[in-house]
Amino acid sequence: MVPVNNAVWHDAPVDLRSRAALAVRDLQYRTVSHADDADYAAWLQANARGFQDEERNDEQIATSRELSAHRRLTGVYDGAGPMPEMPVATLSSWVGELTVPGGRGISSCAISSVTVAPTHRRRGIARAMLEGELRGAAAAGLPMAMLTVSESTLYGRYGFAPAAASAAWTIENRRAGWRGPRAPGRVDFIPRRRVRELMPILHDRVRLRAPGEIEVPGEFWDRFAGTRPDVKDGGKVRAVQYTDPAGDVRGLALYTVTGNDEDFTKARVHVPYLLAETDHAYAALWRFLLELDLVGTVTAHELSVDEPLLWLIEDQRAAKVTVRDHQYLRILDVPSALQARTYAAPGRFSLEVTDPLEIAGGRYLLDIAGDGRATVSRLRTGQSADAVAVTLDIRELSAVYLGGVSALTLARAGLVQTSDATAFARSLSWHVAPRLSFWY
Structure with a gap:
């Protein structure tokens, strides 16, 4: 199956099944055009309202429309309400490349901007939109969907699972000390416009090293650098x-x-983004930040759960590290997704995968060779005699996909049933902790 590119996905119609389900409730489900000024402005205002943000002004609307042109926008409209032109629910998505174990990328549907107006909750609107988006992405040939979430309990019902955690750090910099190397080279201030130019170049050079990282659309670089007019x-x-x-x-x-x-002498420094191609760059930048004058604490979010920084400071107790769920994945095509990644150990597994949305369920044979590459096929009768039997939901298969959680852990939690949890966990593990360095 050849995945669709973003240009094709951008113009794809909404899912007919979801559209019909909402029409029964006298609600219209449709795509939103960036080219229509009023249509886009109403969608953006509804999205801002959904996240309890302030109303957007004309400059913000114009900037957002320009920078978010890559997004496919959908909305649900209530024609009987006093504002029929404004959606009561919003969602956006685009196709981006997700890094998987082994340094490869797979095209995935990135989902964002999911809101439902408080006046229209518990009417099945969110379910219809999300299920429709997933069915549409699967039909288009995308093997994976991904998102970051505001509320972690909402998306498991759709088959999503946390696959890459993130760490938030608070460092008492004076107490921390520095035991790392004094890197050669130099650290210099640069204009924000210049860092905006450099970030996508450097990110593309390093993103395939860490499972969970994704292609970053241009609008995010402008947000990070503070170069967006709005x-x-x-x-x-x-x-x-x-x-x-x-x-x-x-x-x-x-x-x-x-x-x-x-x-x-106790200012607070926050580091929203740090990008390093080499170990020397990593050490030099963190040393610069931890040795800033008149600073009491340094904070940073969306770091890896396995940051080398912990071993570059003298006093590890000077750092408070909080780990939580971050990047959520949802497999849409089991053979395509499993064949895309590399595995830590050979093995042969018969997978019984359940999927409540009936998108990716079925029986599969996962055959991993000695080089870590796998072939996946639909399981035929008698084909699994020498394979380790594994039964799990698409949610758990998505959770272990990047290697961030052990299949053995999930088996002990009663979420994976298998005749050899150790073998399954050994094969699906990975030596690089998955991460995603931003929210989307």
Whole structure:
């Protein structure tokens, strides 16, 4: 199956089954056009309202429409309400590449902007939209769907599972000390416009190293760098780069400073984004941030659960690290998804996969060779005699896909049934912790 590209997905119609289900409730489910000023503005205002944000002004609407042109927008409309032009529910998506174990990428449906107006909750609107989006993506040939969530309990019913956790750090920088290397090269301030130019280049050079990372649409780089005309407090963003002894840029960091009026020596630094191509770049940038003058604490979010930073500071107790769910995945095509990644150990497994949405369920034979590559086929009668039997839901298969959670852990939790949990866990494990460095 050849996955569809974003240009084709962008113009795909809504799912007919979901459209019919909502029409019975006198609700219209349709796509939204970026080219129609009023249609787009109404969708954006509804989306902002759904996230309890302020109403957008004309400049914000124009900027958002330009930078989000890659997104496929859908909405649900109530013609009987006082504002029939404004959707009562929103969703956006686009096709992006997800990094999988083995340094490869697979085309995936990135879902965002999911809102339902408080006036229209518990009417099956969110279910119809999400199920429709997943059915449409599967029909288009996309093997995976992905999202980051505001509420972690909402998406399991659709087959999503947390597959890459993130770590939030708070570091007492004076206490932390530095035991890491003094990297060669240099760290310098650069303009925000320059860091906006450099980030996508550097990200594309490193994103295939970490399972869970994705292609980043341009609108996010403008948000990170504070270069969007409509961004709040963009001028607070400071940017530095690390160049190696040859003069090549190998790392970038963004940070903001919040002063402390009661004690000027205890400002708070927040690091929303740090990108390093080499170990020297990583060490040089973190050392710079932890040795800033007049700073009491340094915070950073969306870091890996296995950051080398913990071993670069003298006092590990100076760092408070909080781990939580972050990148959610939902497999839409079991053979395509499982054949795309690399495995840690050979094995032969018969998979009985259940899927409440009837998108990707079935019986499959996962045959992993000694080189870590796999073939996956529909299971035929008598074909699994020498295979380890595994029964699991699509949710659990999605959870273990990046190697961030052990199948043995899920078996002990009663979520995976298998005759050899150790063998299954050994094969699906991966030596690099999955991560995703931003929200979308």
